[in-house]
Amino acid sequence: MALLAVMAVCDPARAATSVTLPASACASSDNLFVGDFDDDAAPTDPSHGAGGAYPGSGARTLHIANLGNGVQTYYVYVPNSYDPTQALPLLLALDGVAPFASADKYATDVRDAWIQAAEDGGFIVAAPVGNAVGYDSYGQPYSVSWRVPPTYGPNDYDLFAAIRVDLESAYNIERTRIYGWGFSAGGHVMHDLGVNNYSSAFNATTMAAYGVSGGDLAGLACAGMTGVQCRQVLAAVARKIPVDIHIGYYDPNNAAAKTDHGHFVDEGWTDGQTIFFTQFNGGHVYTAAQLSDTWAHLCPNSVIP
Numbered sequence: 001m002a003l004l005a006v007m008a009v010c011d012p013a014r015a016a017t018s019v020t021l022p023a024s025a026c027a028s029s030d031n032l033f034v035g036d037f038d039d040d041a042a043p044t045d046p047s048h049g050a051g052g053a054y055p056g057s058g059a060r061t062l063h064i065a066n067l068g069n070g071v072q073t074y075y076v077y078v079p080n081s082y083d084p085t086q087a088l089p090l091l092l093a094l095d096g097v098a099p100f101a102s103a104d105k106y107a108t109d110v111r112d113a114w115i116q117a118a119e120d121g122g123f124i125v126a127a128p129v130g131n132a133v134g135y136d137s138y139g140q141p142y143s144v145s146w147r148v149p150p151t152y153g154p155n156d157y158d159l160f161a162a163i164r165v166d167l168e169s170a171y172n173i174e175r176t177r178i179y180g181w182g183f184s185a186g187g188h189v190m191h192d193l194g195v196n197n198y199s200s201a202f203n204a205t206t207m208a209a210y211g212v213s214g215g216d217l218a219g220l221a222c223a224g225m226t227g228v229q230c231r232q233v234l235a236a237v238a239r240k241i242p243v244d245i246h247i248g249y250y251d252p253n254n255a256a257a258k259t260d261h262g263h264f265v266d267e268g269w270t271d272g273q274t275i276f277f278t279q280f281n282g283g284h285v286y287t288a289a290q291l292s293d294t295w296a297h298l299c300p301n302s303v304i305p
Helices: 002-009 100-113 115-121 156-170 185-195 227-235 254-266 288-298
Strands: 017-020 056-062 072-078 088-094 124-128 132-135 141-145 173-183 207-213 243-248 275-280 301-304
Touching (some): 072 156, 088 100, 156 173, 173 185, 207 301, 227 254, 243 254, 243 288
Parallel strands (some): 173 207, 207 243
Antiparallel strands (some): 173 301
8 A cells, every 4th residue: 555655646647635544643643653554544755855854943054046035944853663664744933024124033933932833742843034125115024925836936834845855865754744824924825835737836736735833825825815815815725634724813914813713614615624723812923832732634635746
């Protein structure tokens, strides 16, 4: 079964297939090794990468010409349970708009917020820094966010793809279990990755599932669209990719997030199975406890592209 699963992953003519993993997949980090699953229950496509530092927190550097200053640093966490002979899932974590002087700190804060979930769940976290610089009225750099398509030249979706290639080379990544999560502007981006086709590395065919905290479809994926037009976007998605939405009752994006939940349901997503909608007593924030809850919803999902 494992060999057939790998062949399916590599077959571009095959439609993406969602797979619900056995309960043991999310019981504890000790049970997350795909090679130990029942062969009839879990697909597997390990990258067999090697050479990356582990365990713990670290930073890696990429060089993408004409993107920012041409040098991109992103931040990684590898759990203590990592064994190079066993493939682990990968989660791409995106922060919101950051002050220019604190862009790296915002990325490391996101990575660090995911550490407990990564330890408990046995997965690798990658948190990049955006390349869209905002300037104040005096022409001074003020903020950092995400450079997104359509845009001239490389954008941060190219960065995300390069991160995936880099980590699959440096670590043993389970390619049927690639996940994403974003907060605020990062949540807008994650919705865009999940329901549009701008990225070949992170989309509804390649990601097992994704989560959004404090973000919404209107922020990017359905920007400027009517509700009907946004639902048409969802109707065209390659598969009902599982989505987790966390939103504070007092978050300015609360009404938009509730609308998004309705759009997903209207287009065939099922509450508690492929769409998870959680409101909490708070504002435009996320917590480590909420991220663990998000992971509990993302973890049981795998995909054969």
